[in-house]
Structures are given as C-alpha cells and as structure tokens.
Amino acid sequence: MAIWDFVKDAGKSVFGKAEAAQPKPAAAPQGQTAPDAPKPAQDPDTARKVAALKAELKALNLDRDDVHLTLRGDTVTIQDKGADRETLEKLILALGNIEGIAKVEADLPDAGAEAGKAPVFHTVKKGETLSAIAKAYLGNANKYNAIFEANRPMLKDPDSIYPGQTLRIPQE
Known part of the structure; x- marks a missing residue:
C-alpha cells in the first residue's frame, strides 16, 4: 500500500467543531437501563x-x-x-x-500502461499558477487546462488554487 x-x-x-457534531446518547426510559448495545467499531x-x-x-x-x-x-x-x-x-x-x-x-x-508508475502530484507553492505548473511539468504554460481538467471536480476554477494544495499532473 x-x-x-x-x-x-x-x-x-x-x-467542523467536534462538540456540535457529536451524537448524544439516547436516554433510557426512567427506571430502565439501556440495553446492552454492541460497541461501535470506532x-x-x-x-x-x-x-x-x-x-x-x-x-x-x-x-x-x-x-x-x-x-x-x-x-x-x-x-x-x-x-x-x-x-x-x-x-x-x-x-x-x-x-x-x-x-x-x-x-x-x-492495469494498463501506467502499471507500476507512481502518479505525479504537485504541492502548490505561494504565488504559483496553473500556467506556471503546466510549464514546469508539461513544457507549455498553455497546457494549464489539462491540469485543471485532471483535477476536476476538486477544482471549480483554474484561478482558485492555494498554497499547500496538492494537484494531479496528467501524464501524456
């Protein structure tokens, strides 16, 4: 793996906040104890x-x-x-x-031609654009749309990337 x-x-x-999302245990009716339920796996x-x-x-x-x-x-x-x-x-x-x-x-x-190959991922640095990343990996800044498409649906807009985000770089 x-x-x-x-x-x-x-x-x-x-x-979100753990306190707001945690489920509350169900209370047993007065005078009764809750039945033994199996313990959750997590x-x-x-x-x-x-x-x-x-x-x-x-x-x-x-x-x-x-x-x-x-x-x-x-x-x-x-x-x-x-x-x-x-x-x-x-x-x-x-x-x-x-x-x-x-x-x-x-x-x-x-399966396929990519068997055994590690995927190519890139972590965005401050000031980088998809065009700059495309030029570095694909040799042409105008191929930024290939990176954008390879990262759909996570990316909604090619101008909305942020430092620390990891992107998938398509292999031609």
Whole structure:
C-alpha cells in the first residue's frame, strides 16, 4: 500500500467543531437501563470525521458503494477494488486536500500502461499558477487546462488554487 503526504493545515475544512457534531446518547426510559448495545467499531469523533469525509466525496461525485475509508489520527486509508487509476488518484487528492489530513494510503490498480508508475502530484507553492505548473511539468504554460481538467471536480476554477494544495499532473 502506497502512502502520499499532504499539508495537514491546508485544505478544505469539513470536520467542523467536534462538540456540535457529536451524537448524544439516547436516554433510557426512567427506571430502565439501556440495553446492552454492541460497541461501535470506532469512537464517535472518528465516526463523525469519516462521515464528513464521505459527505465530501459525495459532494464531488466521487462516492461509490465500494469505497471504504478508515481514519487513524491524521491518516486516511482508502480501500476500493473497483476504481480505475484516474478515479483512485482523484479520491486520494480529494481526501488529502482536506484540512486535518496529513497522509492518504491506497493501492493503485495494476492495469494498463501506467502499471507500476507512481502518479505525479504537485504541492502548490505561494504565488504559483496553473500556467506556471503546466510549464514546469508539461513544457507549455498553455497546457494549464489539462491540469485543471485532471483535477476536476476538486477544482471549480483554474484561478482558485492555494498554497499547500496538492494537484494531479496528467501524464501524456
């Protein structure tokens, strides 16, 4: 399983305040004790954060029934047996570009011409533009739209990138 590093303190804030989002335990009727329920597999705060991550994937139309997320501290593990390489790279970026996430673990599919190749990601530095990044990686500043398209739906506007954001660089 490969691990990708991200800037933990940069990105979209989806977790919100823990106090506001934590579920309240149901009270048992007076004089009765609550039935023994099975213990949750994860603590409520982690479950809340995983739900927020899944909601973000849904908002980006990257949610699928076969995507399973595990959160341990600031590391998200993606398990998805059905995603193609491009979709999985987008899942990695969508989750890694969330404030509070420092690492994403996933296995890329071993199919096609890109089997065994690591994806090319770029972390945006202050003052950079998609044109400058396109010139550095693709040899032509006018190919900025290829980077923009490779990062849809996470990018809505080619002028709206920020320092610390990680972008997928398409390979020709």
